[in-house]
Amino acid sequence: MSCVAGMALETRRTPPYTPLDRGDFQESDRNPMNEREKQHLNDEGYLLLENFMSKELLEAVRHRIEEIFAEEGERAGAEFKQEPQSRRLANLVNKGEIFQQIIVIPRVLEYVSHVLGPRFKLSSLNARSANPYSDWVQPLHCDAGAVPDEKGYWVCNVIWLLDDFTTENGAIRMVPGSHQWGILPQDVLPDPQGPHADEVLLTGRAGSAVIMNVHMWHGATANRTGSARRALHSFYCRWDKPQQQYQKKLVSPEVQRRLSPELRKILALDDPLNDELSSEKSGASGFLR
Ligand SMILES: O=C(O)CCC(=O)C(=O)O
Numbered sequence: 130m131s132c133v134a135g136m137a138l139e140t141r142r143t144p145p146y147t148p149l150d151r152g153d154f155q156e157s158d159r160n161p162m163n164e165r166e167k168q169h170l171n172d173e174g175y176l177l178l179e180n181f182m183s184k185e186l187l188e189a190v191r192h193r194i195e196e197i198f199a200e201e202g203e204r205a206g207a208e209f210k211q212e213p214q215s216r217r218l219a220n221l222v223n224k225g226e227i228f229q230q231i232i233v234i235p236r237v238l239e240y241v242s243h244v245l246g247p248r249f250k251l252s253s254l255n256a257r258s259a260n261p262y263s264d265w266v267q268p269l270h271c272d273a274g275a276v277p278d279e280k281g282y283w284v285c286n287v288i289w290l291l292d293d294f295t296t297e298n299g300a301i302r303m304v305p306g307s308h309q310w311g312i313l314p315q316d317v318l319p320d321p322q323g324p325h326a327d328e329v330l331l332t333g334r335a336g337s338a339v340i341m342n343v344h345m346w347h348g349a350t351a352n353r354t355g356s357a358r359r360a361l362h363s364f365y366c367r368w369d370k371p372q373q374q375y376q377k378k379l380v381s382p383e384v385q386r387r388l389s390p391e392l393r394k395i396l397a398l399d400d401p402l403n404d405e406l407s408s409e410k411s412g413a414s415g416f417l418r
Contacts, residue, residue, distance in 0.1 A: 162239050170243060174308040174345035175331070181338040182289065186227075190361060191291050193225045194218065194256050209255060209374060210417040214263035215349075216357070218256040220379045222396065228254055232363050233391055237287055240340040241365045244285040248368035250397040251376065252284070256291075258359040259299035259352040267348030268321035269304065269314040269328075270415030272364060273373055276311050277344050283370050288339040289361035294332045299352035302328040308345035315416075321348075348416070372397065373414070375407040 170176045182190075197218055198205055206217030221228040231237075232251050241249060252273070259265075275284045294300035304327050307314075314321045330350070331339060341347065343364075352358050364373060376396040377385075385398060397403035 162236075162243060166240075167243060170240070170340060170342065173305040174342040175303060175305070176240065176340040177331070177333055178338045178340070179333060180336055182336040184336070186231075187291065187336045189227050190231070190289065191359070193227055194258075194291065194359065194361070197221075197224055197256075198258070206255075208379060209253065209412070210414055212257070212265075212417060214260045214265035216256075216258040216260065219253065220374055221254040221256065221361070222251070222376060223380045223384050228361075229388065229392055231289070231361070233395055237338070237340075237363070238395075241285045241287065244282050244340070244342050245365060245367050246281070249285075249365050250368060250372065250400070250403065251395050252364045252366040252370075252372045253362075253374040255362045255364070256359065257349070257362065258357045259349055261352060261355045261357055263299070264351045266322050266351050268416050269302075269318065269325060269346040269348045270321065271313055271346060272343035272415045273366070273413040274313060274415055275344055275366075275370075276313060277308070280367070280369075282308070282342055282344055283367035284343045285365050286341045286343045287363045287365070288331075288341055289363070290333050290335050290337045290339070291359035291361060292335050292356070294358065294360075295354075296330055296332060297352075298354040298356065298358040299350050300358075301331045301347050302350050303331055303341075303345055303347035304328050305345070308342040314346045321416075343415075368397075368400075369402070369406070371406040371410040371413070372403065373411055375411040377404065378408070 166176055198216055201218070206219050209217070209219035211217060222232065232254060272284050272286055277283065288301065304325055333339070366372065377398050380396065388396070393399055
C-alpha cells in the first residue's frame with residue numbers, strides 16, 4: 130500500500146496537463162505500418178510498440194487516472210464492472226480531454242483497422258490497475274466473449290502500459306495464435322485460470338502500447354510486487370457489433386457538445402445502427418459477471 134501512497138505524492142508534483150498537439154507524440158506515431166508488423170499481428174495476434182508514448186503523454190495519463198481513482202473512490206469502475214484485487218475505471222472518454230485525444234491517434238487507428246477493417250468504433254475506454262501483492266489471476270478470456278464471425282475479426286484492444294509490465298507485477302499472459310481458433314477458452318479448458326502450455330507473458334516498458342486482437346486468449350496475472358501495475362485499454366469493435374459501453378448514453382451531453390466530428394464518428398454518436406445495437410446490448414465482458 131505504501132507504494133500506492135507514494136504514487137499519489139508523485140502525481141501531485143506533476144504540473145497540470147495542457148492539451149497536446151500532434152508534436153507531443155513520438156516520431157514513431159507518424160510512420161506507416163510495415164510488413165513485419167502486419168505479419169506479427171496477423172500470426173501472433175498482438176504487436177508491441179515500444180516507447181510509443183512521449184514522456185509528457187505518459188505522465189499526463191498517469192496523473193489524470195490517479196485523480197479519477199481518488200475522486201471516484203469505491204464507485205470507481207462501476208459504470209462497467211468492478212474486479213477483485215484490482216482498481217478499475219470506466220467511461221474515460223467522459224473524464225478528460227487527454228483520453229479523447231488518445232482514441233484517435235492516427236497510427237493507432239491504422240493498426241486497429243488492420244484487424245477490424247475500415248469501419249469500426251470505440252467500444253469502451255477503461256483503466257485497470259492490479260493491486261500490490263494481489264494473487265488474483267484473470268481466467269484466460271476473449272474480450273466481450275467474442276469469437277470471429279463470418280466477416281472475420283470484430284474486437285481489437287489497445288493496451289497502454291502506464292507502468293513497466295514485468296514477470297513479477299501482473300503482466301498479461303496470452304496464447305499467441307489463439308485468435309485464429311474460433312473458440313472461447315471457457316468452452317474448452319477445464320480451468321481457464323490455470324496455466325496454459327502455450328502461454329507467454331507480455332512484458333514491456335511503461336510508455337509502450339500493445340495492439341491486441343482480443344479474440345486471442347489472454348488475461349492478467351498475479352502482482353507479486355509492492356507497486357500497482359496500471360494500464361489503459363482503448364477497446365474498439367467493428368461497426369456492426371454493440372459497443373461494450375454505449376457512449377451516447379455514458380458521455381455527458383456537455384462533453385458530447387464539445388467533441389469534434391472525428392470524435393463523434395469514432396464514438397458512433399450519430400449512427401442509428403449503433404443506437405439499435407448498443408442501447409440494449411452493451412456491457413458484455415470477457416469474464417466479469
Ligand atoms: O491487466 C490488464 O491491463 C488487462 C487485463 C484484461 O485482459 C482485462 O481486464 O480484460
